[in-house]
Amino acid sequence: MTTTDPAADAAADTAAPGLVPPDIVRCAYLDLVVTDLAASRKFYVDVLGLVVTEEDDQEIYLRPLEEFIHHNLVLRKGPVAAAAAFAFRVRTPSDVDRAEQWFAARGCRTERREHGFVKGIGDAVRVIDPLGFPYEFFFAVEHVERLAWRYDLYTPGALVRLDHFNQVTPDVPKGRAYLEELGFRVTEDIKDDQGITYAAWLRRKDTVHDTALTGGDGPRLHHIAFSTHEQHNIIAICDKLGALRMSDVIERGPGRHGVSNAFYLYVRDPDGHRVEIYTQDYYTGDPDNPVVTWDVHDNQRRDWWGNPVVPSWYTDASLVLDLDGNPQPVVQRTDASELAVTVGADGFSYTRRDDQEEGFKLGNSV
Amino acid sequence: MTTTDPAADAAADTAAPGLVPPDIVRCAYLDLVVTDLAASRKFYVDVLGLVVTEEDDQEIYLRPLEEFIHHNLVLRKGPVAAAAAFAFRVRTPSDVDRAEQWFAARGCRTERREHGFVKGIGDAVRVIDPLGFPYEFFFAVEHVERLAWRYDLYTPGALVRLDHFNQVTPDVPKGRAYLEELGFRVTEDIKDDQGITYAAWLRRKDTVHDTALTGGDGPRLHHIAFSTHEQHNIIAICDKLGALRMSDVIERGPGRHGVSNAFYLYVRDPDGHRVEIYTQDYYTGDPDNPVVTWDVHDNQRRDWWGNPVVPSWYTDASLVLDLDGNPQPVVQRTDASELAVTVGADGFSYTRRDDQEEGFKLGNSV
């Protein structure tokens, strides 16, 4: 890993010089289509312990314990499991106008709804962004009780915040440039000596990311992440899944990320949507926060302890929808895949940069 | 405790209508005068485990493990134990100009130094603010290694970030109004039914505070706070202090704050300067983050478990210096004191608002 200081200021806005991008506060909620609402409710409410703000037989609105806006996750019954929208909160009502204009100027399809697209949210605009993802921007939102002090409601694996989204896209440098123009800042990335970028992490709030770009066939949703207060909370989720004989929903982890330095776990919901449980990354709010770059062959980049990344984590992801609710076509990644270059015949990973093959832990483990 | 939505926007700038306040990023470092540099080094480095960036026989520059700027604490040898400056980082170089102009327009004494007042910091301005505190604003700073991944350096009580300052001032509403004009936002406060404000918490970064105002004789420094990742790290500091037969430096805690919902500990350094160890408050970055108001008689406001606040925590604080290095005169608080109204003959505290005296835990404990 190496660190570099970021560009002094935002990338120039090439597409629409005149326009000011919206002031994005944070990732705010995911609008997620599930095929069996009862099964999903059991997973997100009974097992993971998210709190129901309101629900009916078509939709369930969920939040973790420290949230004060109406929801961070909408489960919506539908025919095809997919992500309907990645919603971001903006700083003022007029930032919704700025978002609409900024994307329109790029020739992106936009749809504005004064009363919002879901319950609890007011004036909002949805767009299909240059990468094919459905993004939403809103300011107006209903406030609900912040349950931070309600320890009588906490479970051993209590989820307290929405932390980030993670998106799969074929061309990471293109996506990164667009999101930097939109006002995101890169905190970390994974590259190789040939100049290929495999992934990038971008933030608005003071954490490592509000969203990340993972190189692969896309546009697809890689995962949504909720955070806990401590590491033992994540262990408690694993223990509970074992007690419920649901351990096979654990896809990867728990472990320590190299990227972000956070403690993590990945689970899969009844539709295969991936959820990360995440805790303890670092403060990134300074304008010159150093960018951390990882070598794709560094076996500690994705798991600091060198434990193998399961192939499904690289290959599986969820479809995303267009503004009419139809799945977006998936475009293949043409650059080298992280899986291929790190595992198996064509790839290699090292624990110590200068080691020989012996240093290659995966070989010992599989 | 009750929650209310904040004023839609910043308080109007009454003193200098034309001026834009500096864009403050976060509290950045405290310049602290100590009378015995060796004794202070033992406390902050050997006991608390802060990392030395550089030092000589007059000054020691310290940072916690996740920091990437040169320092968060300067220990400076001097004749009188006191706080020489509360330093805040601003977003751009020109924000240093804005700070200088903004305070000058209020008739505050300002001093600008192109090469900074301490090592590692560039162009900076120091001011004596309307409350009599020495504030510094800077953008330019040397970067050092962020040790977040250096687990070989971690101790059981590892401090990872600077979290906040806490200042003692006689007139909290006056101080609060000034800091809101400067761009801070209130997250929580303590009041009574007579409209007296006993304390207020104000933030720039996405946490509960960058600084707080505690009602009392001032201007004085109440404490500086560093954060850990988990609660057990704070317990480990207590255990180590016991092993070193230094348990009498533990002034209060550990405990859970009502205000901020954080887990805390207060210790006193060899000069009596107060240091808080703090972890796990909540995200406050939204523009309409709800303000939490606590009743001064609520016995869970300062310790969620109702454990007594020791009198010294209310009465003791550190002097602050003017720009010539002389102690600022201390002005007495004329409003009721939180200690007086909550403990003893004139005061009361309750666990349940409608309880009789039986509910008064302090009475059972002392």
Place this chain on the structure above:
Amino acid sequence: MTTTDPAADAAADTAAPGLVPPDIVRCAYLDLVVTDLAASRKFYVDVLGLVVTEEDDQEIYLRPLEEFIHHNLVLRKGPVAAAAAFAFRVRTPSDVDRAEQWFAARGCRTERREHGFVKGIGDAVRVIDPLGFPYEFFFAVEHVERLAWRYDLYTPGALVRLDHFNQVTPDVPKGRAYLEELGFRVTEDIKDDQGITYAAWLRRKDTVHDTALTGGDGPRLHHIAFSTHEQHNIIAICDKLGALRMSDVIERGPGRHGVSNAFYLYVRDPDGHRVEIYTQDYYTGDPDNPVVTWDVHDNQRRDWWGNPVVPSWYTDASLVLDLDGNPQPVVQRTDASELAVTVGADGFSYTRRDDQEEGFKLGNSV
């Protein structure tokens, strides 16, 4: 604190040379009379999370998550809040005979019941011991599910084991000698330079104690202790009590004991019966396990962090019953009291043995 090697073997049995004491395995359950069964159920089941094995309108049988015998606590409805029996499990059925004979030989009243005194327990004998406490010894017991793997039932403050009893008696050396003859081994004690013993900890299983003797007016029950896996579980109990506005049931702690090195919390039930939550003492199973002796004036003996012991902790305790269900008369302690010699005009406590009064933390805190 000083450590010494124990007597090579058990104290000689002065009272009944011929008799072999019963082979006691561990403290097993407390038979506790409460005046409001519903209120007690709310406290032990809803708040503390003990599991109900069975119950009716007169009795509730409770166990923590790792227990496999029928119960560790019986809540029995009665007119006077008191402890009806301290029950110990013995290694074989014939050890019940040995217990009966051993106490009878001392002129103690004994009562044998083939079908036990409570549900779930078989052949048992109850005695009034030489200190006036109602002790029970049994081998036969119903097995129930050990819920150790049932993480779906865990709460953040999950109690996993019964750890120990603590008894108040006026003459600690007398009680200690009797319990050593009965086969208990002392692990730690608190003394002063005048040779007064203030407390002693005695064990059968491999922990610091199965019961302890605290010097005071007795016979009385000081507390029953359940253990958690980790320190954060105890913090979670405090946080939950705060959320339920029950923080005034927290009498002392959380903190780290000097004696036993365990992390602790003391709460009081609706009748004032004291419950300790306890975790992480050390292994004591070797025959020559060193005895740790603490100076009564060492301010870290009862709280390693030097936090004050509240007076009620020294003065309050629960009555115990005779075999007819009548409260045992309470005999006053004539030796100096730990409270008197450590706090206030007649007493003193130190952080460092050779310090002057300045080292006396209690004075700073109260």
Place this chain on the structure above:
Amino acid sequence: MTTTDPAADAAADTAAPGLVPPDIVRCAYLDLVVTDLAASRKFYVDVLGLVVTEEDDQEIYLRPLEEFIHHNLVLRKGPVAAAAAFAFRVRTPSDVDRAEQWFAARGCRTERREHGFVKGIGDAVRVIDPLGFPYEFFFAVEHVERLAWRYDLYTPGALVRLDHFNQVTPDVPKGRAYLEELGFRVTEDIKDDQGITYAAWLRRKDTVHDTALTGGDGPRLHHIAFSTHEQHNIIAICDKLGALRMSDVIERGPGRHGVSNAFYLYVRDPDGHRVEIYTQDYYTGDPDNPVVTWDVHDNQRRDWWGNPVVPSWYTDASLVLDLDGNPQPVVQRTDASELAVTVGADGFSYTRRDDQEEGFKLGNSV
């Protein structure tokens, strides 16, 4: 998993009816031959934080923080990496005689040394047991400071106790019968429907085991295990190994065992000797402690979260020495291997007993 009550009493002693086995207190130390003493010292002292009691250029004596006997691990420089002795402490000096007679009566080679085989240990006997393992029994031992209260010496991954040994032997039922005659009690085992036993856990002290038998080519040492207080201590060891770029010494975990319910990690030392870090199993001290039997095909038996067991964990183990210091010949296991029956073409594992192949998590992960 199913639980059954154990045989009411010890297995009859078939080999030597007249003889009483020694009263074994606990596993006490491992005498371990390493080929590079400096490299091993770096691993056990600098990385894992074991405390050096004494050392020279041939031997290093180590203990964890709560130990009061001279050592729990001897690192001895030698030509072939192997285990020279598995040492158990007995209750009295005469139990050393009993051990010598008991093994001699079985035709086992024994060697008695009045002044012990290693420093710090007195009168001891070493034997080659019926399974080919070098066992030692001793009572006399030097006491050293129990560092439990020395929190100034604790590291984030502090090891506090020796927990157990684990031995590889071809015929688990034979080994189990012999150890039961020697006075060990089985707490858990792994079997299949064909009546094959794959592993068994046996205890003397009040934990799940002092040693375990793992079916495989033997006699070999599978691992030695040290315990920590909390789960985060084990995570801290992983994080430190990552920081030291030694993550490839992590062979398996961290994870939750099904068997024992403990949280675990396996690392390999410079010679490939396996060390487990272990915490939080349950109390087993009652004479009728229920035996837990796991189905070999239950994918949660060895990792409660269903994470795969790496093949090296099944296949690799350390040689053991005879009493002349020569490696014992390794006998092949003839029963089915746990690896073969659970993974790959001939095997299967399930998360839910009645699931189809889909339930087989390993297939999804590899």
